[in-house]
Amino acid sequence: MPGKLTTMREAVAELVRDGDTVAIEGFTHLISFAAGHEIIRQRRRDLTLCRMTPDVIYDQMVGAGVARKLVFSWLGNPGVGSLHAVRRRVERADPEPLELEEYSHFGMVCRYLAGAANLPFFPLRSYYETDLPRANPLIRPLRSPYGEETVYVVPPLRPDVAIVAVQRATEAGDAQIWGLLGCQREAAFAARRVIVVCEEVVGEDVVRSDPNRTAIPGLIVDAVVHEPFGCHPSYAQGYYDRDNRFYLEWERVSRDPEALERWLEGWVHGLSSHREYLEKLGEERLRSLRPAERWSGRVHYGDYGGAAAGAFPAEGGGG
């Protein structure tokens, strides 16, 4: 498989088009802010943005005017407060309306799964006796063919583009994730085009040394972007912590349209790349986010080449 390694600028220019349905997933963990910023920088328009939890990154994108619509299940700045750019557009159509298509968390998860599995619908036990099916007519009841029971179903979600951040990937796009998995895998398999953004580019040998860790095969990946700290202010397990200070500050910034404008100017439009964004943040701040060391153990896969029998693994969990 040919290498797919490219820059974020190239990847977004080639694979994200005006009017696309775009999913930048990651549940708290592995949210590709670098991709969101590049989409803002390239001034994409009329995007339908999908995420379980439209986070600060979507507040930034909505504030920057790239989005026409949100598909989501929880709208907020987790642990902090509101997404004010989103709220202005929803509550006051300021500066323009924003369309909403709303589910519950499990509903969104099931939509991605149905998209990944090419199923026309997916059943779940939710929505009973609530106003959600009225608010979103795509949430429909379905009677079980095995008795009286009725469940609700949601339709598949098939983004034009999924942008998933991962800890490491090969140039072919074989990607491995640990820590919170969110819906990265389901979103990638559901999408027509896939951009993998990784903290590290590793050799095939690294991935092949632990195939059970592989979440996304290069087979479905169109571009691989190497973007260290590419999730800041979100985090990458084992690489850096969430920069909570930023989330707290965002509450203030997004309350004020001018402050938001200034922020976009200073941190996105005024910069040419995520590299410059990191330089502006400063090595000191980045260093402060790095966790202390804590490695997993190893497991024994065994060499079944018919070579002479080796030692029996004494402690499967031993480092």
Next chain:
Amino acid sequence: MPGKLTTMREAVAELVRDGDTVAIEGFTHLISFAAGHEIIRQRRRDLTLCRMTPDVIYDQMVGAGVARKLVFSWLGNPGVGSLHAVRRRVERADPEPLELEEYSHFGMVCRYLAGAANLPFFPLRSYYETDLPRANPLIRPLRSPYGEETVYVVPPLRPDVAIVAVQRATEAGDAQIWGLLGCQREAAFAARRVIVVCEEVVGEDVVRSDPNRTAIPGLIVDAVVHEPFGCHPSYAQGYYDRDNRFYLEWERVSRDPEALERWLEGWVHGLSSHREYLEKLGEERLRSLRPAERWSGRVHYGDYGGAAAGAFPAEGGGG
């Protein structure tokens, strides 16, 4: 959580009852022959045995008369031939009939998943224009509420007992698997009672050093049995190879009811435990099944205790 460590004899005596629906899963990999042999030894009766691929173990159990019915998707001795004890009962009711409930592989997988997820049905794209829905009326068509499309659905499978073999588990039943995953996790979550059979009992620290590797939480586990080589002649990735010689020999044994009787006498009823079975096989044969060394790399989870920032992981995949 209290320790659940016990012997196979205890576990089967307490948790497997006459008439139960039992799933001993594992797709080629991690098939708990030790559990099957103990069920034969304790002369359980009228069991409904579920497996995607009724393998030599179910041929042995059916030949021993513990089963009334099979729920399955592929009936054979993989890579070798037939399950003759099963065929005698199906083709000639010799010595008695055997009821069959038949699906495809994906259908069985979806049944376990529906059972694990507490869904009343699960949709899949299979069975169109075949005789399978006629042969098994539980396979039913269902129209999508989002258009013309019709898919087929299968009902949830909820075994009374699932017996899953794993590489390692804690005394609380937190179990980790690598290599082929089959349906171990789905079967365990779908079942009312769960027996985990492990090659190694490890401390909590081993499991907690790599939480993404955990397939089954102790929360749903009733008993943990430590049974090294407990899957022979099946295999455990990294621990031992499949004993293909046994699979080839079984073809001859199961063709002849008396030979089968003798085998059961000599290798199951005549022995009191899997330990004795291994002694009879001999250390030499077991040693010949051990693979040469090949370990996975490690990954960095990071210590987020707020301790001083540690070194940035240079190579996520480094040993």
Next chain:
Amino acid sequence: MSEPVTPTEVMIVAAARQLAGERVCFVGVGLPNVVCNLAKRTVAPGLDLVYESGVFGAAPARLPLSIGDPTLVTGSTAVTGMFELFAYYLQAGLVDVGFLGAAQIDRYGNINTTVIGDYAKPTVRLPGSGGACEIAINARKVFVIVRQARRSFVERLDFRTSPGRSGDPEHDRRRGWFGNGPSLVVTDLGIYGFDEATGEMTLRSLHPGATLEDVRAATGWEMRAAEPLGETPAPTPEELRILREELDPEGVYTGRREGDARR
């Protein structure tokens, strides 16, 4: 410990005590996180915490800043995808207690976390369901923790995000869910249960210093009260120590500093 006890601290402690004897708790964002961790250190040491984000058996080395905090992952028993979490744990009935917050709650425990005003043109757009809707339906018991005020304890919800009781207990039992609506509501004024006959919210116990008048003033309907009415025992010094020193030294959740307690 000279610092005065805040109403939020009483609310957290009262809620934590209710977890005595419970086994598996589904933890959402905000206050429930603190409540569950306090319970684990006091009345329910054996409590297993399932985090919405996919973590089971977390061993946090610091107060998690969110339910997706990396400190919840490192050293935990299991990390799973979100489908497995919602399907195999919650929907399958493994969760004994789920916590919900509320922007609005009615007398039957129906909850709104979606909008204030009209859905199509809301005056306030709230976060929405998140996992709340499926928690309300699939957890075996649902505890609600919410600050009490006339604008949150309302006669009519603007939007029903999470189902409570219907007012007809017979109907509620027939629904065949694992639970049948919230069984407990804890606020900064008191502790509430639900009348088995009418399914209506009922004040069971007043927090220290709170009066029936405070409750009535902060409720948008005629709140029923049990007789005799209990009084919530004040937080013990030990409960306060754990809460203030171990769980929330910065007072983010306990109300000693501005913070967010929304779902």
Next chain:
Amino acid sequence: MSEPVTPTEVMIVAAARQLAGERVCFVGVGLPNVVCNLAKRTVAPGLDLVYESGVFGAAPARLPLSIGDPTLVTGSTAVTGMFELFAYYLQAGLVDVGFLGAAQIDRYGNINTTVIGDYAKPTVRLPGSGGACEIAINARKVFVIVRQARRSFVERLDFRTSPGRSGDPEHDRRRGWFGNGPSLVVTDLGIYGFDEATGEMTLRSLHPGATLEDVRAATGWEMRAAEPLGETPAPTPEELRILREELDPEGVYTGRREGDARR
């Protein structure tokens, strides 16, 4: 290389050549395993093999004894659960070619691997579908590899396990599956395609030494033959070397020793 070429070897080589230019192949038990690995070493070096058992990008260090062989796992690119494999890879249309075996096949490529005789009381109970039914429906192309005989090439199937063509190409297109029935059948006598107008199996090429009479004698219906009829080029020494020395030194699959080629 003096050893004579067996019909099975010709069949394997002929099938492998058909994988030229294909990208993703779904590998089941038995012969397809050898066919795909031969293709990967000859006409399709870039071929990605997806194993039913959950392995993607396998790098086997020996001939796998089954599709669940541990040598397929060690050093592979990805190992996945069986749900993901069937749902995200096969059902989602990522598989370009799927292989099927057959106990019985009819002129339209419908396949029986379930029973000989009556389903309720079969004279021979065969393995059943395994993944065959969903492979037939969800793979973009379906190749059948089967030894040819009157008892396997039948006018009427005893049971339809995997759907082929209906005889009405218009209907087949309307089904909306990724493929529309097998496009290729390779036996030990020849190579067959399907007539686009009638959907009927048609002999395209005879293997060296095989005659039209052999084919007719081994077919339970009047087999159509293309004009002009091609002849399958004999296996090259290189193809035979890889097959005999690298892939199947013991001749388990190539018919030089008794073995099993069933799905």
